[in-house]
Amino acid sequence: MINHAFGYEEVVEMGWNLDGVWTESCTCSITCPCNLNEDPTYGNCDVAFCFHITSGQVDGVDVGGIPVVWTVNLPGAFTAGNAMARLYIHDGASQEQREALEPIFHGKRGGVWEVLAGIVKEWLETKYAPITVEDGETTRTVTVGDFGQIVAEPVVDHRGEKALLMEPPLLTPLSVQRFEISRGAGTEWRDPDMKAWSGVHAGRTKFTWSSEPPATDEAGMAAAAV
Template identity: 35%
Template sequence: MTMEVGTVPWTIKGELILNCNCTVFCPCVVSLGDHPPTEGYCQAWSGIRIDEGQYGDIDLSGLNVGLMLEIPGKMARGNWKAAAYIDDRASDEAFEALVHIFSGAAKGTTGLFKMLVSEFLGAERAPVAFDTEGKTRRLTVGKIIQGAVTPIEGKDPDQDVVATNTNYWMGPDITVAKADKGKVRAFGRVWDFDGRSAEICQIDWKGPGR
């Protein structure tokens, strides 16, 4: 019997990177969306590397996902626009499962998308590459997203600068980074966020409960 969407147990463990148009580190991490982005609005791309993942009996391990996000003001006020790019190596079942998760329909950690995203621009298959070279993480989604982020250097260059024990929805420990490259060409948007705020986060998401 097929389980209803929103009742299927799922998990994703891996790493997330994000680059937005904020000129300094994203205020949303510590204000939880109560403080507006530095430019008054948010435009962002994100990449997710799934090291281990399940949606019911469907294996999601080894797949990557790219996201495009547009938020008109404070994160917590909603009215987001979002699009998802699903690894073209995904099976039809895995593609459908990842759409459920990243649209918020599967509830759980990403369930807030269902509440905050007013316009889901869609999900499509694309070649999504998430690579790590030294401390730099690179995301390539076809010709749509070309991104690279590197942690900023702290007093001890061997230790990342990390905001720990936060209540941020993505995860409690957010590594402060900066974009070496952040180019997006999608849905009529042409963005270039080179040198802008970026984040790196180890994720351990699940659903349908929190």
């Protein structure tokens, strides 16, 4: 927000809040052991997250309706860090919206992303691409231009009820209480600057985040939902 009260332009940070739908897929088996604070199935984890913001604002800028995708190549456990990562922001976002969102997901505006961004050793340049989020009868598909797609098909029991992971240790600090265990078959990532991979695990949930700082435990990871 620009404050003109004293005859000059001053950027006033009002804080931010984001609500939306989270879809992920990675190379681990179903369900990804990283969500249980265990080591990845095959020693490393390549993962793509889509955070489809349904409502939210950053310093008074409306950012509702914008999908943001975060892709990460992890050489080991999620909490061990040393990752290479890239953001992809929907190319339909205005310049003002882009400038509002990128610092949040790079961990520069507080909240849970100050913790999450800490696992990244190398940030690649943000890309702006068409991002579509399609919900079929059972399967959700997120397509990110020519870079790849995330597919999440819920695992169900004999009654057709979705399998849920309740309060997963890695995710509860990120406001996740109920996590839909899904299959990621069909997920493919092919960014030429990053490792190419195909998904096995997938999951779906919702998120509610704000610029309020999360509590942290002794290991420095978030320990309470924001």
